[in-house]
Amino acid sequence: xxxxxxxxxxxxxxxxxxxxxxxxxxxxxxxxxxxxxxxxxxxxxxxxxxxxxxxxxxxxxxxxxxxxxxxxxxxxxxxxxxxxxxxxxxxxxxxxxxxxxxxxxxxxxxxxxxxxxxxxxxxxxxxxxxxxxxxxxxxxxxxxxxxxxxxxxxxxxxxxxxxxxxxxxxxxxxxxxxxxxxxxxxxxxxxxxxxxxxxxxxxxxx
Numbered sequence: 001x002x003x004x005x006x007x008x009x010x011x012x013x014x015x016x017x018x019x020x021x022x023x024x025x026x027x028x029x030x031x032x033x034x035x036x037x038x039x040x041x042x043x044x045x046x047x048x049x050x051x052x053x054x055x056x057x058x059x060x061x062x063x064x065x066x067x068x069x070x071x072x073x074x075x076x077x078x079x080x081x082x083x084x085x086x087x088x089x090x091x092x093x094x095x096x097x098x099x100x101x102x103x104x105x106x107x108x109x110x111x112x113x114x115x116x117x118x119x120x121x122x123x124x125x126x127x128x129x130x131x132x133x134x135x136x137x138x139x140x141x142x143x144x145x146x147x148x149x150x151x152x153x154x155x156x157x158x159x160x161x162x163x164x165x166x167x168x169x170x171x172x173x174x175x176x177x178x179x180x181x182x183x184x185x186x187x188x189x190x191x192x193x194x195x196x197x198x199x200x201x202x203x204x205x206x
Contacts, residue, residue: 002163008037008038011044012027012037013045015027016042016049021059021060024042024046024060024063025064025067027067028042028063028064028065028067028070028071028073028155029067029068030071031067031071032068032069032070032071032072032126032127032130032151033071033072033074034127035129039064039155039158040158042064043061043064043154043158043159043162044159044165045154045162046063046064046159046162047158047159047160047161047162047163047164047165048162048163048165048166048167050159050163051163052121052160055134057156057160057163058156061155061159062155063155064151064152064155064159065148065149065151065152067146068155069147073144075130075131075134076130076133076134076138076140078131078134079131079132079133079135079136080135081134097104100135113138113139113146115133116129116133116138116142116143116147116150117149117150119150120146120147120150120151120153121150121153124181126154130143130147137195146158187193
């Protein structure tokens with residue numbers, strides 16, 4: 001695991017260090033396309049380059065946000081053109097019916113803009129929120145605006161942290177790893193609660 005982490009850090013350093021803002025865009029696009037390349041490494045290193053005077057903080061933040069938008073569009077299209085058939089085929093194994101999927105799409109269409117914006121500030125969730133947005137056929141313009149505007153504070157904050165930490169920029173990763181654990185634990189509890197309610201309702205209907 002330590003070797004993998006080393007290679008990821010080395011990869012990020014080489015790409016951002018060599019490509020500059022284009023490297024930030026490319027790597028953040030990969031992360032937002034649901035590929036596990038943590039922004040908690042990408043943006044703090046960009047902040048470190050700001051510390052060295054090789055980048056501008058605001059430009060780095062916007063480059064990260066643009067990368068998030070590009071990658072999020074990839075995930076959105078996967079959800080829009082592949083997500084529904086996949087869920088209809090395999091959803092029964094996790095208690096998802098057509099009725100529930102249709103209802104989820106309705107609620108996401110109604111409240112999805114807020115979910116897209118605020119989820120961009122949350123570790124883990126921010127990476128995968130574009131899939132249900134695509135499945136729910138969220139308005140593309142709204143999706144783009146909320147993704148870009150919501151991603152900017154996250155990217156800027158990570159870059160700012162990297163700038164302040166200087167040569168110790170990697171310490172941010174350890175902090176956000178702890179946050180990830182908390183978020184994942186909450187999600188697991190919610191899933192368990194939902195399954196319990198679903199089974200109980202199903203039992204009452206039978």
